[in-house]
Amino acid sequence: MDKDLAEVQRRALQIGAVDAVVVDGKQTFAEEYVLPALQARALYEGCYPLATALGRPLIAKLLAETALEMGAGYVAHGCTGKGNDQVRFDVAVASLAPELKVLAPIREWGMSREEEIEYANERGIPINVKVSSAYSVDENLWGRSIEAGSLEDPWIEPPSDVYAWTADVGEAPTDPEYLTIGFERGRPVSVNGKNAGMVELIYKVQEFAGRHGVGRIDHVENRVVGIKSREIYEAPAATVLHLAHQSLEDLTLTKDAARFKAKVAIEYADLVYNGCWFSPHREDLAAYIASTQRYVTGEVKVKLHKGSCQVAGRRSDLSLYSRSLATYDRVHTFDYKAAEGFITIWGLPLRVWASVQARVALKKSKGS
Numbered sequence: 001m002d003k004d005l006a007e008v009q010r011r012a013l014q015i016g017a018v019d020a021v022v023v024d025g026k027q028t029f030a031e032e033y034v035l036p037a038l039q040a041r042a043l044y045e046g047c048y049p050l051a052t053a054l055g056r057p058l059i060a061k062l063l064a065e066t067a068l069e070m071g072a073g074y075v076a077h078g079c080t081g082k083g084n085d086q087v088r089f090d091v092a093v094a095s096l097a098p099e100l101k102v103l104a105p106i107r108e109w110g111m112s113r114e115e116e117i118e119y120a121n122e123r124g125i126p127i128n129v130k131v132s133s134a135y136s137v138d139e140n141l142w143g144r145s146i147e148a149g150s151l152e153d154p155w156i157e158p159p160s161d162v163y164a165w166t167a168d169v170g171e172a173p174t175d176p177e178y179l180t181i182g183f184e185r186g187r188p189v190s191v192n193g194k195n196a197g198m199v200e201l202i203y204k205v206q207e208f209a210g211r212h213g214v215g216r217i218d219h220v221e222n223r224v225v226g227i228k229s230r231e232i233y234e235a236p237a238a239t240v241l242h243l244a245h246q247s248l249e250d251l252t253l254t255k256d257a258a259r260f261k262a263k264v265a266i267e268y269a270d271l272v273y274n275g276c277w278f279s280p281h282r283e284d285l286a287a288y289i290a291s292t293q294r295y296v297t298g299e300v301k302v303k304l305h306k307g308s309c310q311v312a313g314r315r316s317d318l319s320l321y322s323r324s325l326a327t328y329d330r331v332h333t334f335d336y337k338a339a340e341g342f343i344t345i346w347g348l349p350l351r352v353w354a355s356v357q358a359r360v361a362l363k364k365s366k367g368s
Contacts (some may be wrong), residue, residue, distance in 0.1 A: 011126055064100060090301075202237045
């Protein structure tokens, strides 16, 4: 998953760049983009953990900062005219440095995927793509996105060569494996009792989950530009950490907070997907989400087996789950008599309605 940054720089200079500035942004990406999205439970359309969508605003920020440092008036990207990334780059640059003009030659020239490959081959631009298997692949710390080629037919099962981080279920270990993820204030901090920073922790979880075939996503999604697109994602660490984090929130958030946060999660995911990371609306929602995480501390045990990831246990010193209240054993502390009064008050509006309006409706029904 790690890129050879020196090789990236060498290739840029080889094809004619005057200079090449290469930045290792993994730490910033994990802390300032992935972590807030994980705490928000940002899953676009309840499915996609937004790996590419989260990476674009950071790339745009670094791009704009570098351009301004060098006194440039233009920045460029290679996005097509029908994808989401053109929106994300253009909007992010406009939000950070509106004085910069964005050049998008692929979009402006209206090039197809085949024409892009031919253009690169004719000019000696090194690419690892062939027309016969012209997948478009983007990957970062949080996941891989794969599209195009045979995947454009949503009836066709993704070929095995699409995947790189996850084992095929048939080749995954026969025995299940358990991971215990520790959280502090909504932040994952340990795996199986060993502390780790965000970047290292994501790598560790990805290794375990990928070995068991966990994290494959086949999604037909609604793009920003108004078309549906079939996307294949590999997100082993994101799949496990989102599930574990949600399970711990189930223990530690109040009912009202959990339900309202679920609504915020949809809005937050849409903003990220739609390229509005640097909007004040996204920042305001992020402030609320950060507040909800102050008691999300504890451990979650997950079971990895043959492509599935299930919560096997969770615990927290700040848990709102009370076994003495929930149990049906004799040692329970729940006041049954209090339930009677509660039910009387709770059902009062319906009893009033039944005694007045429901009877009128019933008489009219019989009369007809």
